Amino acid sequence: MTLIVYEHPLSPYAQKVKIALDEKGVAYEARMPVAIGSGQPDREFLRSNPRGEVPSLIDGDDAIFDSTIILEYIEDKWPTPALLPKEPLARASARTIEEVMDTSFEPINWGLGEIRWFRRAEGERARTIEARASAQARGLYDWLTRRLGDREWFGGETFGWGDLSVVPYLNGARGNGIGPDETSALGRWLARANARPSVAKAAGAAAAVVTSMTQVHKAIESGLFKREYRDHRLEWMIRCGGIDVVLEGLEKDNIRFSNELR
Numbered sequence: 046m047t048l049i050v051y052e053h054p055l056s057p058y059a060q061k062v063k064i065a066l067d068e069k070g071v072a073y074e075a076r077m078p079v080a081i082g083s084g085q086p087d088r089e090f091l092r093s094n095p096r097g098e099v100p101s102l103i104d105g106d107d108a109i110f111d112s113t114i115i116l117e118y119i120e121d122k123w124p125t126p127a128l129l130p131k132e133p134l135a136r137a138s139a140r141t142i143e144e145v146m147d148t149s150f151e152p153i154n155w156g157l158g159e160i161r162w163f164r165r166a167e168g169e170r171a172r173t174i175e176a177r178a179s180a181q182a183r184g185l186y187d188w189l190t191r192r193l194g195d196r197e198w199f200g201g202e203t204f205g206w207g208d209l210s211v212v213p214y215l216n217g218a219r220g221n222g223i224g225p226d227e228t229s230a231l232g233r234w235l236a237r238a239n240a241r242p243s244v245a246k247a248a249g250a251a252a253a254v255v256t257s258m259t260q261v262h263k264a265i266e267s268g269l270f271k272r273e274y275r276d277h278r279l280e281w282m283i284r285c286g287g288i289d290v291v292l293e294g295l296e297k298d299n300i301r302f303s304n305e306l307r
Contacts, residue, residue, distance in 0.1 A: 062119070120206075173286045
């Protein structure tokens with residue numbers, strides 16, 4: 046039976062899952078939910094993830110959601126090649142990297158998308174938010190560089206959990222013009238990661254979708270498209286001076302929150 050990954054190519058959470066499956070040689074079908082981002086129900090997708098967020102994984106009659114839990118399931122079911130190191134401290138380090146990227150770096154790229162693609166802010170307000178995003182990215186690059194040290198990969202000698210948790214976000218940052226210096230240790234790591242077929246496949250799918258984003262702000266203005274402001278994203282926008290962005294989105298009903306579970 047075909048393994049199904051509900052995803053959006055631009056989602057770094059979904060990219061992590063696809064890279065993991067491709068690294069392990071596990072076949073799957075990537076499927077995008079109907080009317081994703083509109084708040085309209087895709088009943089089959091919602092059965093796999095009632096929160097209405099990508100990714101979700103359907104394996105036969107079973108469904109799993111949350112990218113970290115999906116990665117753990119993949120590692121448990123298809124243990125070879127291993128993506129997590131053997132040593133407990135190294136495993137904890139990989140999981141720490143994933144948590145930081147998912148909660149601290151993801152809102153940077155997401156927030157820049159709100160400004161540049163969805164035109165939530167202009168002028169001085171946009172410049173203030175963009176400057177905060179750039180400064181935060183540089184701080185995280187320093188943190189990642191210390192984690193990488195002089196190793197080839199974040200887990201040591203082989204590409205693994207930590208690497209696949211970082212690369213979608215740094216590729217997104219590079220697309221936003223705030224990627225790491227290509228000559229730095231982190232920049233050289235990114236080049237190595239992007240040379241892997243699994244990463245190139247996910248990055249190529251993301252790049253193919255970017256061309257369709259040029260007019261997406263009109264869908265926001267019309268109310269057909271609602272961006273999800275959940276936990277770290279909401280905090281980030283307020284922290285960076287965008288509380289008016291949130292209030293205006295609520296007033297215009299073009300932002301949303303995660304579905305309540307029933």
